[in-house]
Every structure is written in C-alpha cells, then in structure tokens.
Amino acid sequence: MVTPTTTTTTTTGMATSTADANALLQLMWLASPALPVGGFSYSEGLEAAVDAGLVHDRGSATTWLREQATLVLARSELPLLHAAHLAWRQHDAPRIAELNAWALATRESAEFRLQTEQMGRSLLEWHRQGPQAGDARLATLAALVPAPAWPVAFALGTALADAGEREALLAFAFAWCEAMSQAAIKAVPLGQAAARQMLAALVADLPGLVEQALATPDAQRQAFTPLLAIHSARHESQYSRLFRS
Numbered sequence: 001m002v003t004p005t006t007t008t009t010t011t012t013g014m015a016t017s018t019a020d021a022n023a024l025l026q027l028m029w030l031a032s033p034a035l036p037v038g039g040f041s042y043s044e045g046l047e048a049a050v051d052a053g054l055v056h057d058r059g060s061a062t063t064w065l066r067e068q069a070t071l072v073l074a075r076s077e078l079p080l081l082h083a084a085h086l087a088w089r090q091h092d093a094p095r096i097a098e099l100n101a102w103a104l105a106t107r108e109s110a111e112f113r114l115q116t117e118q119m120g121r122s123l124l125e126w127h128r129q130g131p132q133a134g135d136a137r138l139a140t141l142a143a144l145v146p147a148p149a150w151p152v153a154f155a156l157g158t159a160l161a162d163a164g165e166r167e168a169l170l171a172f173a174f175a176w177c178e179a180m181s182q183a184a185i186k187a188v189p190l191g192q193a194a195a196r197q198m199l200a201a202l203v204a205d206l207p208g209l210v211e212q213a214l215a216t217p218d219a220q221r222q223a224f225t226p227l228l229a230i231h232s233a234r235h236e237s238q239y240s241r242l243f244r245s
Helices: 012-031 046-051 058-090 093-105 110-128 137-142 150-160 165-187 192-214 226-235
Strands: none
Touching: 012 150, 012 165, 046 058, 046 165, 046 226, 058 093, 058 150, 058 165, 058 192, 058 226, 093 110, 093 137, 093 150, 110 137, 110 150, 110 226, 137 150, 150 165, 165 192
16 A cells, blocks of 8 residues: 655745845845936046046046045945944944934035935935835934935845845945946946946955955044045036036
C-alpha cells in the first residue's frame, strides 16, 4: 500500500522576498530624478564653477564633482543621513531636531540653505501623500523649524522603506550623482555619452565613500568647503544662470 504524502508550502521566503523588493522599490523611488522635489533646478555651485572657467569639459566636471563628493557627501551629508536614519527608526524626536539644526546651521551660502529647506518641505508633502501618510513620524518631520532639511527628510523615507543603513546611504549618494550629471549636461554643457562616463566615475567612488560615512561619528562630521561656498555665493548674483543654485 502506498502511503500518501503531504506537501507543505511555506510562504516565509516569499514574504521576505516581497518585503525586500518593496524596500528596494521605495529606495529606487526616492533616488529617482523624477521625484517631485525640485532637485533638477539646482547645480550646487557647478554652474558658478563653469562661469568661472574652473569647469569646462568632462574631465574638469568629473574632477570637480568627485572632489565635492569626497568633501561634502562623505564628510557631511552621508554621516548626517546615517545618524538621521537611525534616529527615525527609533522615532527619537530630540535627536532628529538636533540633526536638523546642524544641517541648517552648516549650509555655507543662502542658496544652499534655500535648497535644503525647499527640497525638505517638498519631500514632506510627498510623504504625506503616500501610503504611509498616517505614520506618526511625519508629524515630527513637519514640526521641524524653520523647515526639515533635505537629508533629514530623505532619511525618513529610507526608514519608512525599512531600508538597511548602507542601502539608504547608497540611494542618497546615487541620487546626488545622477542629479549633478544632469546639471553638467546643461551647464558645461556635456553630451549624453560624456555624462554617462562622468556618472560612471562618480558611482565607482560611492561604496568607499559610504563606508567612510558609516564609520564617521558625530564629532567628526564636518561641513567645510570654502571654494564651493564662495562659488555658491557668487552664483546668487550671477548675471545669467539656468539653476537656482
């Protein structure tokens, strides 16, 4: 007599895969240049560098942006994002307010301050219209004065997506690289092939910069880029320009 066998199907692996896929998709959405936060309207000093003759082709644009990534992303924005991501996961409101105040205080020009506040507010509104609009952390983000800073608002998005720390930083850094590549196409100007080569060089640096940021404690987080700040300030009164900063 043949003994019947019973087949048991488990959905644990499928559920885990679905959760991972959803987190990845949310990160891709946050990193997309189509995210409606106005990021396309900023060059972060690049247009002023072009006007000054410091950036004039793919090579000089790549050098300028790689240095900016090393001095700004790795030392300031990414460590800040990391700290904010961890604080959002715990919904530590005092810590979030502290980090937001640091972000706003360390903007080195009026344009940079305008950018981080405008993009932060826009991302808050985007969060409010999403599937997690009822999350209590959105009220904490909205309560930040005078506005949520862009990295702090982005960090809430990565926490809402339940993303890992490293993945959160990579998404933010890639979004910056792509935005700056698009700005270079317009400002230098560059062709699509040259911009792709520049983007590839920027992206190749990201894993190392992210690891550096993950290992950076609060006391070593810094915002000090005098040349970039000078050109951003000059851009505020530049006669002809395409970008808001």
